[in-house]
Amino acid sequence: MKRFILVITIGVFSSLCYSQSAQPNKKELDTLKTKLETLFMEDQLFRRLYQDAEKKFGQDSAEMEYFWKVVEEQDDRIELEFIAIIEKYGWLGISEVGRLANTAQFSIMQHSSIETKKKYAPLMKESVLINESQPVQYARLIDRMLVNDNKPQIYGSQITQDETGNSIFFEIEKPELINKRRKEIGLDGIENFAKQRQIEWNVVQKEK
Incomplete structure (x- = not known):
């Protein structure tokens, strides 16, 4: 019963978030598309390089410790920029910003805090259910x-x-x-x- 109540609560919270989100115009959507694609590139860049870095410096090296420190700091910054977008506009669907920018939101969520994941996962699910994610x-x-x-x-x-x-x-x-x-x-x-x-x-x- 408690789990059922929790599901209802999450659904209501999610619907409220959508109803309170600003509706971006065409110019804003173009800007958001570019912004999310840029954040996606930043999110992925170091992760595509880490294996080469490990081969060169060693998994437990000081260089790799610094490497992951930089990644963590960047993840924190990207998460804050993502939160600012989703708090204002809600979860942006494929028809609004395209498949790559839509995927960027998922990728950023993957590397965000557990609190961010739990808070915005219901918004992603709503988008999935209307074929927008x-x-x-x-x-x-x-x-x-x-x-x-x-x-x-x-x-x-x-x-x-x-x-x-x-x-x-x-x-x-x-x-x-x-x-x-x-x-x-x-x-x-x-x-x-x-x-x-x-x-x-x-x-x-x-x-x-």
Whole structure:
């Protein structure tokens, strides 16, 4: 019952955030598109370089310690800029800013604080449900939050390896209902996802 009340509360909060968001005009949307794409580039740049840096300096080197310090400081700045945008305009959909800028919001959320993730995830879900954001990205965001909190995932997007090196799913909450949950946000059945990653899946699915 408490969980049901929490879901309703989050939904009401999310709807209020949308209703109070400013409606950007065409010029503002163009500016927001450019801004988000720039933030996305900044968010990804160092992460695309870290493996080369590790090979050169060593994983536990002073240079890599400084490298990740710079990344952390940049993440904090990007998060604040992202929050300023979403607090004013809400979650920006694909039809408003394009797929890349829309994806930028997801990527920034991935590297933001847990408080930011929890606060704005409902806005992303609303966008997903009207086909304005990508369901696979929402699934990854939610599942990673749960796995990082040592809780079962709900969409089955997170995999790991067993002791023999075979791919397996992180624990899934009520796996017999996973396709129902996936369908609700626009994802296909878990069977295809498992097959692509050579994971055995034979859990009979239920509707409720």
